[in-house]
Amino acid sequence: MLYRFIDLFAGIGGMRLAFELYGICVFSSEWDVKAQETYMANFGEKPHGDIRQIDAKDIPDHDILLAGFPCQPFSIAGVSKKKSLGRPHGFLDETQGTLFFDIARILQGKQPQAFLLENVKNLKSHDKGRTYKVIKNVLENDLGYTVYDAILNAKGLVPQNRERIYIVGFKKPLKFEFPKIPEQGPPLRSILEENVDDKYTLSDKLWEYLQAYKEKHAKKGNGFGYGLANLDSYSRTLSARYYKDGSEILIPQEGKNPRKLTPRECARLQGFPDSFKIVVSNTAAYKQFGNSVAVPVVKLIAEKMIQAIERDETIEDNLEEGRAEYATK
Incomplete structure (x- = not known):
C-alpha cells in the first residue's frame, strides 16, 4: 500500500526522501525561497509558502504528516487563572503564536492516522520541561493521538554527532518502538x-x-x-x-x-x-x-512507523494478552 503524506517545514526534503519508499507526497510547505529552489530541483515541485497563511481545508487528505518544525519558545500560563479571567485555555491558547500551533491545527483539521515531528533535543528540557509538556498535552489530550518520543543520535549511521528528538503519533493506540541506532558508524x-x-x-x-x-x-x-x-x-x-x-x-x-x-x-x-x-x-x-534532518535516521523511523500501522497491534491488545496470560497462571 502507498501512503499519502505531507511535508511541512520541508526544508530541502530530507524527511520526504525517507518516506518516498512508502508513499507519495501530496503537499509540501517551506517559506525559504532558496530551500524552495533546492526542493524544486530534486522533487519537481515548488513547496507552498508560509504555512501560517494556509488553511487546513486547502491541504489534501493524507495518512501521515511530517514536520521538522522550528521550536519557538513558549511557556504555560496557569489554566485556572485563565479560566477565572474568562480567557481561552488549553489547545487554542497554549500553542497560539507558535509554529507548533500550525501543525496542531492541521492535525485537528485533517486527522491523519500518523505523524512524525523532529526538533532539537533541547525541546524536551526547554523551560524546565514545560514546553514539551504543552506539546504532548495538545497531541494526546486535545487531538487524541498516542504519542512516542525518543532522542536519537545519528552518529551510528552517518559520521556526525547529531542528537535530535523525534516525536511519533498514531490516531489509533498502536504499539510502536523506535529503531535501535548502531553505536558505531562510518568514519x-x-x-x-x-x-x-x-x-x-x-x-x-x-x-x-x-x-x-x-x-x-x-x-x-x-x-x-x-x-x-x-x-x-x-x-x-x-x-x-x-x-x-x-x-x-x-x-x-x-x-x-x-x-x-x-x-x-x-x-x-x-x-x-x-x-x-x-x-x-x-x-x-x-x-x-x-538545518536538515539526518536522512538515514528518518528512514529507519519511517520503516518502524509503517510496520506499526500495518501490524495494527494496539496497546489494548497487549494489555488483554497480558491479562489472559496472568489469569492462566
Missing part, C-alpha cells in the same frame, strides 16, 4: 571528496584568528573554538551557521591549513545520496544541510 573520511578546491582551505588570517580565539577561551576554562575533526571518528554537529567560517568541523590537511567541508560533503554527512542536486550558492547550501 568521517568515508564521506570526504578526493580532489577538493583550494578555496575551501582556510586563509592564514582566518586560521590564526580561530586559533587565538580558542586559546583565549581555553584560558577562561571554556571549550569554545574550532573543532579539528578526527577522520577515523565522527564530526561535531553540522549547523546552519557552518557557512560563516566552518569552524565547528575542520578537516586537517597535511602541509597546509585545515579546510571546510564542501557542500557535497555536508550533504553526505546528513545521509543525502550523491544524486541529490545542489543548485544554490555554497552559502545557501551550507545553511540548508545544517
